Amino acid sequence: MGTSYRLAYWLGFTPWERQPLPPELEALVEGPGALPPGKALDLGCGRGAHAVYLASHGWKVTGVDLVTGALEKARRRAAEAGVDVQLLEGDVTRLGALGLSPGYRLVLDAGCFHGLSDPERAAYARGVTALRAPDAVALLFAFARGWRGPAPRGASAEDVASAFGPSWRLVRSEPARESRLPRPLKNARPMWHLLRAS
Numbered sequence: 001m002g003t004s005y006r007l008a009y010w011l012g013f014t015p016w017e018r019q020p021l022p023p024e025l026e027a028l029v030e031g032p033g034a035l036p037p038g039k040a041l042d043l044g045c046g047r048g049a050h051a052v053y054l055a056s057h058g059w060k061v062t063g064v065d066l067v068t069g070a071l072e073k074a075r076r077r078a079a080e081a082g083v084d085v086q087l088l089e090g091d092v093t094r095l096g097a098l099g100l101s102p103g104y105r106l107v108l109d110a111g112c113f114h115g116l117s118d119p120e121r122a123a124y125a126r127g128v129t130a131l132r133a134p135d136a137v138a139l140l141f142a143f144a145r146g147w148r149g150p151a152p153r154g155a156s157a158e159d160v161a162s163a164f165g166p167s168w169r170l171v172r173s174e175p176a177r178e179s180r181l182p183r184p185l186k187n188a189r190p191m192w193h194l195l196r197a198s
């Protein structure tokens with residue numbers, strides 16, 4: 001998957017960046033009953049749009065991505081917004097290698113998990129679970145499961161719940177309220193999945 005993303009950034013084919021700020025994320029950060037700011041982990045943070053949004057709302061954000069060029073853009077974006085974001089080049093399936101301290105209250109994944117293989121998802125979930133705060137919330141974007149060539153294979157609610165395991169509770173899975181996907185992905189049926197540490 002890493003090579004495809006490197007190529008996509010290099011070609012400038014990044015349809016996920018045409019999406020508006022997800023209302024599902026905005027609700028957690030600014031809505032009624034918003035989470036109190038704390039440490040947030042943005043997994044597969046790409047060029048940092050969500051990481052910078054969170055940092056601008058008082059969160060202490062760590063963004064992780066494999067693609068150097070995307071992280072460079074994320075660093076510029078954070079500097080332009082006047083916020084500090086910890087941006088790390090690394091693999092979300094090897095979070096333990098990044099030397100992070102636990103205590104993340106919000107885990108955001110806007111389009112990374114759903115492209116991973118089953119063993120990668122399991123490793124990812126182990127890493128996230130080790131880093132979370134006791135009251136953590138995880139918000140994940142995923143296409144419905146299906147074969148779609150080089151695009152992410154997607155993940156059902158059951159896939160998400162089973163990868164995260166019994167120390168998380170899947171609170172809800174809802175169709176994405178806003179999505180501007182290109183034509184080949186029109187049938188991707190994107191969902192947002194919300195989990196809480198249990």
Ligand SMILES: C[S@@+](CC[C@H](N)C(=O)[O-])C[C@H]1O[C@@H](n2cnc3c(N)ncnc32)[C@H](O)[C@@H]1O
Nearest residue numbers: 005016044045046065066067091092110111112
């Ligand atoms: C669909 S893009 C979304 C980027 C960003 N979250 C956004 O919404 O703009 C998925 C991102 O996950 C990153 N990614 C995929 N697999 C990864 C892995 N194993 N470790 C770290 N990042 C990964 C890609 O490089 C890419 O930036």
